[in-house]
Structure formats: C-alpha cells, structure tokens
Amino acid sequence: MAFKIFPKSQKPGSATKLELVDDNTRGTRAGDTETSLNWAPHASRIEVEEEGGLSPSLENAALMFAHGNESAAKAALAHALDTSERSQQMVWMCLFDLHARGNDRTAFEELALRFVVQFERSAPAWDEMAGASSSDPTASNARVKPKSLLRGELTDPQAPVIVALVEASKRKDGLPPRFDLDIADLDGASDVCGLLLAGSLASLRRKGAVISIRGLDATTRRLSAMLQAGDATHKGLWYLVLELLQWSAQSQMFEDRAVDFAVTFGISPPSMEPLTAVQRSVLTARAADVTATDEALAHDRIVWIGELKGPADHCLKTLSLEAVTTNPVIVDMRRVLRVDFVCGGAIANSFTRLMAQAIDVRVVSATPIIQTLLQLTGTPAGLFAKA
Numbered sequence: 001m002a003f004k005i006f007p008k009s010q011k012p013g014s015a016t017k018l019e020l021v022d023d024n025t026r027g028t029r030a031g032d033t034e035t036s037l038n039w040a041p042h043a044s045r046i047e048v049e050e051e052g053g054l055s056p057s058l059e060n061a062a063l064m065f066a067h068g069n070e071s072a073a074k075a076a077l078a079h080a081l082d083t084s085e086r087s088q089q090m091v092w093m094c095l096f097d098l099h100a101r102g103n104d105r106t107a108f109e110e111l112a113l114r115f116v117v118q119f120e121r122s123a124p125a126w127d128e129m130a131g132a133s134s135s136d137p138t139a140s141n142a143r144v145k146p147k148s149l150l151r152g153e154l155t156d157p158q159a160p161v162i163v164a165l166v167e168a169s170k171r172k173d174g175l176p177p178r179f180d181l182d183i184a185d186l187d188g189a190s191d192v193c194g195l196l197l198a199g200s201l202a203s204l205r206r207k208g209a210v211i212s213i214r215g216l217d218a219t220t221r222r223l224s225a226m227l228q229a230g231d232a233t234h235k236g237l238w239y240l241v242l243e244l245l246q247w248s249a250q251s252q253m254f255e256d257r258a259v260d261f262a263v264t265f266g267i268s269p270p271s272m273e274p275l276t277a278v279q280r281s282v283l284t285a286r287a288a289d290v291t292a293t294d295e296a297l298a299h300d301r302i303v304w305i306g307e308l309k310g311p312a313d314h315c316l317k318t319l320s321l322e323a324v325t326t327n328p329v330i331v332d333m334r335r336v337l338r339v340d341f342v343c344g345g346a347i348a349n350s351f352t353r354l355m356a357q358a359i360d361v362r363v364v365s366a367t368p369i370i371q372t373l374l375q376l377t378g379t380p381a382g383l384f385a386k387a
Contacts, residue, residue, distance in 0.1 A: 006203070008353065009037065019327060029070050033036065053084045055080065055091065056085075057076050058077075058080075058091060059075055060076045061076040061080075062369065062375075063341065066339065066340050066341040066373050070101065072076050073094075073098060073369070074099070077091055077094055077095040081095075083236075090368060092111070093368035093386055094369045095111060096115075097369045100129040100130040101128075108204075110123070112126075112137070127309075149182045150197075151179065151185040151212065151306070152183075152186070152314060153188045153189070153296070153324075154193040157190075162193060162200075165200040165204070166196055169199070169207075170203075176208070178209075178211070178212070179204075179210075180207070181212065182213075182214040182215060183215050183216065184218070185215070185314050186221060187222075189236055191235050192236060194234070194237045195236040197243070199239075201244075201345050202270070205243075206273070207277070210279055213247060215359075220244040220247045223237060223240070223241050224245075224257060227241060230261050232264050235265065238261055239270070242254065242261065242270055243270070244277075246273060249280065251272055252365050301332045302329065303335070304318075304333055309339075310342055310372070311346045313343045313346070315347070316346055316347065319351070319353075319354065319359065324354065328359070329360070329361050331361070332364050332365055333364070333370060336366070345361030347377070348377050349381065351380075352378075362383060362384075363379070363384050363385065364385050371384050
C-alpha cells in the first residue's frame with residue numbers, strides 16, 4: 001500500500017496521460033459515490049508527466065528505509081520490477097543502492113543483468129555503488145565497515161557505539177577488530193559515558209587495536225577547553241580527554257592536562273603510554289587524508305555524515321541563515337547512511353526557508369534511496385546533482 005504523504009498538485013499546462021473507456025453501464029449521477037470505468041488495453045503504459053514524481057513502490061520503499069527496515073524496502077522494490085513500474089530507472093537504482101549497502105554483490109550482479117535486458121544500456125558498476133553507499137567517500141571496497149559515530153552530548157551508556165567499544169575491549173580472542181570512529185561532532189559526555197569510552201579506548205589501545213579517529217585533534221581541543229583546573233566536575237570528560245590525547249600522541253598537551261587533573265581531583269592521573277608502530281602509522285595516514293579531503297570540501301560545501309535523525313539533528317544547524325556563508329549552498333551527502341522521515345521533513349523545510357531568501361541550494365552525491373526519501377518528504381527533485 002502506498003501512502004500519499006504529500007499530495008501532488010497539477011502543474012499548469014501539464015496533463016496526466018490516461019485513456020479511459022466508459023462501459024456505458026454505470027455513469028456518474030448526483031449522489032453516486034464512485035464511477036466505474038474500464039481501462040483501455042494499453043493502459044499499463046500510463047505515464048505521469050510530473051518532474052520528481054515518485055511511484056507507489058518508491059514511496060513505500062523510502063518510508064521503510066527511513067524506519068530502518070531495509071529488507072522490507074528491498075522486497076517492495078523487487079516486487080515493483082514485476083509490475084509496470086519496472087520501466088522507471090529510479091526503482092532499479094534504489095534497489096542497486098540497497099544491495100550495495102547490504103554488501104550483497106550476488107544480488108547486485110543478478111539485478112545488473114536484468115537491468116541490461118530491460119533498458120539496453122550498461123548497469124551501474126558494483127564499485128561505484130558500493131563506494132557511494134559507504135561512509136567513507138574514498139572507499140571502493142564494499143567490505144569497509146560504516147563509520148561509528150559519536151555526536152552531540154553523550155548521556156546514554158547503552159548507545160550502540162559505546163556498547164560496541166566496551167564489548168570489543170573485553171574480548172580475549174586475539175586482536176580486537178579495527179574501528180573507524182568519528183568524533184568530529186562530539187560536544188561532551190556524562191560522567192558515566194566519559195568513563196566507559198575512556199576505559200574501553202584505553203583497553204583497546206593497550207591491546208594494539210587500530211582505531212582511525214576522525215576529528216581527533218579538533219574535538220580534543222574543544223572538549224579540553226571545557227575543563228578548568230580546580231573545577232571537580234565532568235570527571236568522566238577529564239578521563240576521556242586524557243585518553244584522546246593518548247591516541248593523538250600529543251605528549252606535551254597530555255602532561256599539562258594530567259597536572260591539571262591531579263590538582264583538581266587530588267589523585268594520580270593516567271600515565272602517557274606510547275602507541276604501537278601500526279597505530280602511529282594509521283594516525284599519520286588518517287591525518288593526511290582528512291586534511292586533503294575534508295578540508296577541501298569544507299571550503300565550498302556543507303558535509304553531512306552518518307545517520308540523520310529527528311527534528312533537531314545537528315545537520316540542521318548548518319542550514320540556518322546565520323550559519324550559511326555561500327550562495328549557492330552545496331550540501332554533500334555522499335557519507336550519509338540514512339535519513340529518518342522526521343529529519344527528512346525538517347531538511348526540506350530548511351531548504352525552503354533558504355530558497356525563500358533567494359539562496360540557491362544544491363544537494364550532491366546523495367545515493368538513490370536517500371534522494372527518494374528526501375523527495376518524499378518535500379525536497380524538490382531539481383535540487384539534486386551528481387557531484
């Protein structure tokens with residue numbers, strides 16, 4: 001069943017190509033509640049000439065994806081390929097996208113063969129789609145794990161990333177797995193969350209685990225600035241800052257903060273411990289990669305990453321009139337993993353407010369299922385560009 005969330009208005013001069021044949025047995029009379037009509041034999045080729053219009057299956061799949069039910073979204077799109085909707089390339093592209101996100105190359109290649117037969121043109125490449133569905137814009141291997149995100153003020157000790165780090169730190173079956181951790185938008189942590197994060201990161205570090213941390217230096221400086229010597233609050237955040245300084249190998253700053261910690265709490269601080277050679281090499285490589293990639297993007301565009309959720313997601317702050325510094329505003333969504341329905345509506349409203357102020361908006365590198373969800377929640381199709 002398709003849910004018509006946003007009714008589509010008829011454009012002046014446009015018309016929907018429908019051919020109807022009255023069966024002459026039932027007409028429309030005053031008081032009738034319905035009209036019975038038969039479709040002409042070629043009615044299966046109905047086309048709705050409306051820019052950005054979404055088919056019922058696309059709408060349903062986008063809703064399911066927004067709620068985190070990717071398997072149901074795949075099923076809806078797969079069923080659409082057995083209906084007249086198979087003539088719409090966006091249905092295929094969204095299904096390619098979901099197979100790539102699920103790292104299901106077999107299903108992707110099978111779909112590619114059907115695509116070639118249907119449209120007599122080349123199908124999307126696995127590496128292209130798998131890379132676009134990854135949280136890392138430079139990734140071409142679908143086996144790269146999505147980045148673990150720590151954002152905002154952490155107050156829930158049962159948050160998935162915290163739990164994953166704690167569980168990995170307790171493992172005794174060899175070297176813990178590699179983590180790609182993103183803390184660029186981390187604003188703080190409660191005492192409990194700070195202690196859990198600091199303890200698990202310290203344990204993983206001592207075991208030789210390799211953790212690539214995005215936003216490490218900038219976030220460490222920002223969190224450290226919140227801590228004042230002699231103010232015995234935010235103890236968990238003190239421990240977290242000291243541990244992040246361990247990972248960044250900033251020995252002088254670590255020693256300064258360690259002295260402040262001892263003065264503040266009257267206890268011995270953690271000791272500075274060296275990183276392994278592999279940990280140091282990843283730290284150096286990651287710093288160079290972030291400088292070359294993220295800073296270049298930051299000069300001319302807004303970069304969103306991870307899962308965007310709720311009416312007050314951090315991404316919305318970047319679209320406020322006070323925050324916008326360029327015209328057009330370019331929003332890079334190549335590393336967005338999912339957008340929920342509520343946040344999608346809030347994003348569309350933000351775009352509308354910017355355009356009402358004569359500020360142009362362009363959305364680049366949104367994957368097909370992300371683009372479909374944003375269209376469903378009100379973002380005009382004309383805002384999307386490939387790059």
